[in-house]
Amino acid sequence: MKVAITTQDNDIDALVDPRFGRAAWFIIVDPESEEWTAVDNRANADAGGGAGVQAGTIVADQGVGAVITGNVGPNAHRTLAAAGVSVYQAGNGVTAREALRRYKAQELPVVTTPTVAGHWS
C-alpha cells in the first residue's frame, strides 16, 4: 500500500518536512516499486487554520495506508485515524528515500496519539 512522506521539496531525495499539516510537499510512493509522485501542499501550508485536517484529507484521497512525517497535531491525527492511515515518525534530518528504507525495515516508530498540541490561530 502506498505511503505519503512529508517533504521540504518535490523530490524523494528532499529532506522530510517535520510538520505534517504545513509540509510543503507529500511524496506519494509505492514501497514495492519505489515509484513516486509529488503532491503540492504549499497552498495548504499557508492556511489560516485547519491545515492538519486538509492535509489529512489530501493524503487520504491518495489512498495511502501510512504517513511518514515529523509531528501530527490533534486534528490531523483524528483525520488520519478516521481514514485508517497509520502514522510513522521519521526523525530529524533524513531524506524521504532514507525514511522509506527505514520504514520498509520496520525501524520507524509508529504514532498512536497526537505528538504536538493544536496550533490555534
Added chain:
Amino acid sequence: MLRIAVASGKGGTGKTTLAVNLAALLADQGHGVRLLDADVEEPDCHLFLHPHDESSAPVDVLIPVVDDARCTACRVCADVCAFNAITVIGSSVLVFPELCHSCGACPLLCPESALHEESRTTGQVRRGTVDRPGASFELVTGVLTVGEAKPVPVTKAVRAAGEREGADVVLVDAPPGTSCPVIESVRGADLVVLVTEPTPFGLNDLRLAVEMVRALGLRAVVAINRAGVGDDRTLRYCEEEGLEVVLELPDDRRIAEAYSRGELLVDALPELRQLFESMWRRIVNAVTAQEVRP
C-alpha cells in the same frame, strides 16, 4: 452615547489601568458609564473594581451536526468551508468544532439536508455593579472558556451588552494586538485610545495599531504610559502622524506599587486625577471635532 475603545498593539502597556481609572473618574463626575472588559482571554478589570451582584449569561455558537443516514459524502460541505472545520473521509463526515466559525454555509448548502446546527457554549458574559463613593457603574466582562480557541463570539456578546440603554459613556477595554478580537472590540467606537510606552517595542506595535484603526475608518489618539523611559521617538511619530497625545502617565514607582496592590490610581494617588480629567476633556474634544468635520 459615546463609545471609546482602549486598545494597544503591544500587551502590558496599561490598557486596563487607563480603562478602569477613567471609568471610575467618569462615574465620580456623575456620568452614566459602562465599562466593557473585552479582553475575554484574560479579563482583569474586575481585579481593580470588585463588582458585586454579578449575573452570568452563556455565549453560544452554532456548529454543524451530521445525520449519517442522509449524508451521501458529496463533499459540498468540505468544499465550502473556508476553515477546514469539516471534511469527508471515505463515507463519513468529520466536524472539528474548535475550527468552526459558525458561518452556517454547510447546513445551508448541503443538498441532502444532512446537516443541522447545534449550539455549543464557549464563554460567558458577566454583568456586575461597581460602587464608587456616591455613585456606581456597570462592569460587563467577557470570559472565554479555558481551552476554547475563538474569542470573537464572546467579544461580540460583550459589545452587544454595551449597546443596552442606560449609559451615556461606554468604555471598551480591548485585548492587545491587531487581530480579529481586537478589531471586534474597537468596531463602532467614536474614538480609539491607543496606549503605548515610549520604547522601541511600544512604538513598533503602536504603528501596527494605528494602521489597523485607520484601516477600519476609525480615529485614534495616543496615551503614553511610563512617560520618561525610552526616548522621544514615540512623541515624534505621533506628531508626524497627526496623532494627539491625550495622556502622559509618568514612569513612577508609586503607580506600579498601587497597581500591584490592585488599587485605582485615582484613589491611591489623587494627584493623578487631573491627568485623567485632562485626558477625558481631550477625548471629548477629539470626538466633537470629528463630528463637525465636513
